[in-house]
Each structure stands twice: as structure tokens, then as C-alpha cells.
Amino acid sequence: MIADHILVRYGELTLKGSNRKSFVNQLKVNAQRALSNLDGFKLKANRDRMYIELSDEADTSAIIQRLTQVFGVKSVSPVFKIDKTLEAANRQAVALANAYQPNQTFKINVKRSDKGFPMETFELQRKIGAAVLENTEDLTVDVHEPDHNIHVEVRHDAIYVYDEIVDGPGGLPVGTGGKALLMLSGGIDSPVAGIEIMRRGVTVEAIHFHSPPFTSEKAKEKVIELTRIMSKRVGTIKLHIVPFTEIQKQINKVIHPRYTMTSTRRMMMRIADKLVHQIEADAIVNGENLGQVASQTLKSMYAINHVTSTPVLRPLLTLDKEDIVKKARAIGTFDISIEPYEDCCTIFTPKNPVTEPKFAKVEQYESVYDFDEMIERATANIETLNINESYQSETNSLTEELADDLF
Ligand code: ATP
Ligand code: MG
Numbered sequence: 001m002i003a004d005h006i007l008v009r010y011g012e013l014t015l016k017g018s019n020r021k022s023f024v025n026q027l028k029v030n031a032q033r034a035l036s037n038l039d040g041f042k043l044k045a046n047r048d049r050m051y052i053e054l055s056d057e058a059d060t061s062a063i064i065q066r067l068t069q070v071f072g073v074k075s076v077s078p079v080f081k082i083d084k085t086l087e088a089a090n091r092q093a094v095a096l097a098n099a100y101q102p103n104q105t106f107k108i109n110v111k112r113s114d115k116g117f118p119m120e121t122f123e124l125q126r127k128i129g130a131a132v133l134e135n136t137e138d139l140t141v142d143v144h145e146p147d148h149n150i151h152v153e154v155r156h157d158a159i160y161v162y163d164e165i166v167d168g169p170g171g172l173p174v175g176t177g178g179k180a181l182l183m184l185s186g187g188i189d190s191p192v193a194g195i196e197i198m199r200r201g202v203t204v205e206a207i208h209f210h211s212p213p214f215t216s217e218k219a220k221e222k223v224i225e226l227t228r229i230m231s232k233r234v235g236t237i238k239l240h241i242v243p244f245t246e247i248q249k250q251i252n253k254v255i256h257p258r259y260t261m262t263s264t265r266r267m268m269m270r271i272a273d274k275l276v277h278q279i280e281a282d283a284i285v286n287g288e289n290l291g292q293v294a295s296q297t298l299k300s301m302y303a304i305n306h307v308t309s310t311p312v313l314r315p316l317l318t319l320d321k322e323d324i325v326k327k328a329r330a331i332g333t334f335d336i337s338i339e340p341y342e343d344c345c346t347i348f349t350p351k352n353p354v355t356e357p358k359f360a361k362v363e364q365y366e367s368v369y370d371f372d373e374m375i376e377r378a379t380a381n382i383e384t385l386n387i388n389e390s391y392q393s394e395t396n397s398l399t400e401e402l403a404d405d406l407f
Helices: 017-034 060-067 086-097 121-135 189-198 217-234 245-254 257-278 298-305 321-331 344-348 359-366 372-380
Strands: 005-010 041-045 049-054 073-082 105-112 148-154 159-162 179-183 203-210 237-243 283-285 383-387
Touching: 005 017, 005 060, 005 159, 017 041, 017 049, 017 060, 049 060, 060 073, 073 086, 086 121, 086 148, 086 159, 105 121, 121 148, 179 189, 179 257, 189 203, 189 217, 189 283, 189 321, 203 217, 203 257, 217 237, 217 321, 217 383, 237 372, 245 257, 245 372, 257 283, 257 298, 257 359, 257 372, 298 359
Parallel strands: 105 148, 179 203, 179 283, 203 237
Antiparallel strands: 005 049, 005 073, 041 049, 073 159, 148 159, 237 383
């Protein structure tokens, strides 16, 4: 049976005053964008929920699928909007129950927010339940663990009946929480970190450090593909690709091998920080996870972080790897992330990087060369791509060029 409306419930209902107003307005814009290539519906956002009116041509399941990707949506239900009479409620509940399997159980849940409605909640529940039992075969009531919950909401404008609730991602609508720059490698973690931060309402642009020919064109394509997958949830994402080869080579020339990793990260951070100011973002986000690898100890984070006063957010800091993997699978980035193309960090990783870099030492090593000019050049030559769901790379699988003579 095809519903006539979709009910959208908001997350974070504790929001008050003007925050709530901008939340609802932004959510409406984001929902409309998510549905922009579908038709046959009309969207109306109220203070406490959203209704989408469906015409006969509407593809209800596609609309539901898309809405449950929108941050700020707590859950959605296909609903029937009916007249405010007991007879209409009975009819609709029976119609739903007629689709259930024999010997299944159900429960009627009445919510009566229109206190002026002439019948009490309990009475309504009983009468609608009786109507369902009378007009169906082999169904029974189970108030504890029913196979089907038939919800009847008596509101001021109408009665709404439904038996399905599909969970959304919750969180806050993207666009309500400022802007951040996501350091996006081709790995498993950083796309997950990006999604986590977007779920809190933050608009994200991404930065990727690319070191051809040490890293292949495929590694770059992988990052484009990861961005494309993320963009399905939030619309176009700007991806800034930084030419990093020159800096990478210089690091390997002048920095002690055990410190190249720390130094590489510091240079990345310095460039990210410059871009943050250019794009007027408020924070840097990365996929670091405490203790996971050499560069991710507290000492290491301290040494790397020292080059910037911009807040560096690490949404995955305390998660276990298996939970990150679970999240990566759920958002659809895992299979791309595990493709084998190396990123610059993997290729340049020394055999035994220092796990507890001494801050003073890094500074000393870096002081033998003035990196400023290279950093300026890399920043000036950033290539920016606008990636959306239907983005297609101009380059398709180019031949792999590998680093032959590194040091
Ligand atoms: P990931 O799975 O995100 O690559 P990781 O566990 O492999 O993380 P590292 O490779 O040490 O960890 O990188 C730590 C973080 O530094 C990454 O999560 C990412 O935010 C950032 N980073 C690393 N390499 C790059 C790169 N080439 N471009 C942009 N950011 C990068
Ligand atoms: Mg990595």
C-alpha cells in the first residue's frame, strides 16, 4: 500500500529559539537538495516535524532512502493523512493490517496531541484494535512484542496512521555548524572522520596531498571517489589537491630519516592551515586515532600540532579500529579505501619512524632549510575540484607510475 505523505522527524529536539528555526530552515534546504532529482512531492517543514506530500507518481521508497541519508533527520515514516473520525482511523488501520501475514501480532499505539478530540487515548486504542480484529483473519494483539505497531496520531490538522519507522542518521543539518577542512588521505579513517564531523552540522571541504610520481594518478582518483561517496549525503564537496612532491623530496633530503614522518605531517598541517584561512574555515579535521601508528602518539600529535593555532579535530581519536571499519562499511567508503594504491605517507614512511618525536629535535632538523617558499608555492598551485554525486574524472585509469629513485 502506498502512503500519501512521508513524515520526517527531527533529531536534537532540545534545540530552542532561533537555533531551532535555523535548524529547520537548513534541514528543509538540505532535504530538498537530497530529493532534487526526484519528483511528485511537496515538502512542508513545520517547527517540530516535516511532511512530504506524495502524488501518485512519487517514488516513495527512493524518497525515503534519500531522506534517511540527510543529517538532522532522526527517522521517517510513510503515513496516511485521514479525516479526524474514528471510522476513518478504523478503516486505515484495517487496511494496513490486511497486509500482515496470518498469525502475526499487532498493537495499536494512539498519540492524542489534540486534547480537544472527543475520544480518550485508551478508548481509541481499544476501538481501533477491535476493528482490526473484527476485519482481519488470524491476527492477535500483543502489547509487549508485537510484529506490527500501528501508530495513530491525533493531531490538530488531521489523524496520521502508519506502521513503519525508518531510522535516519540523526545529528544536525549540514550548514548549521560552520566550516572545517578535512585532511583526506586514501585510507579508511579520514572519510569516516569527515562524515562524523558533517553529522554534527559542519560543512566540509577536503584537502589531499599528492606527490606524483611517487604516488600514482590512481591514488588521486581514489580520493576523488571517496569524496564523491561523501558528497552523496551533503551535496557538492570542494576537494583541494596540493602538489606535494617538491616538499616531500626536500624533507627526504634534509630531515633525519626517523623524523621524516613527523616533518611531513607538520608541512601538511602548515599548508592546511593556510587553506583554512583562505576558505574561511574554523577548524582542521583528520582521521587520527590515538596509538594506532607511530605518527599518532600523543607526543607525535604534540609535535605536529605545534605549527598551527587552528583547532585540529580528531573525531576518531578514541575509537577502536573495528568500530571505524564498521562505520566505513556503513557509509560505503571501505571498499574504495582498501584499494592498494599508495598514498605519499605510505611510500615515504621510514622503516622505523620515531614514535615519540622530540619537539625540539624536529624544529632543529627543519631549521636547516627554509621551507616557507615551497609551502607558498604548493599552496598557490592547489587544484580545486567541485565533486558531486555524478562527478566523473577526466583521467580514467592512467598507468601506474612508481617511484624508482627516491633517496
Ligand atoms: P587514514 O586511514 O585516514 O589514511 P591512517 O590511519 O592511515 O589514516 P595516517 O596515514 O597516519 O593514518 O594519517 C593520519 C591522518 O593524516 C589521516 O587520517 C588524514 O587525515 C591525514 N593524512 C595522511 N595522509 C594524507 C594525505 N596524503 N592527504 C591528506 N591528508 C592526509
Ligand atoms: Mg593513511
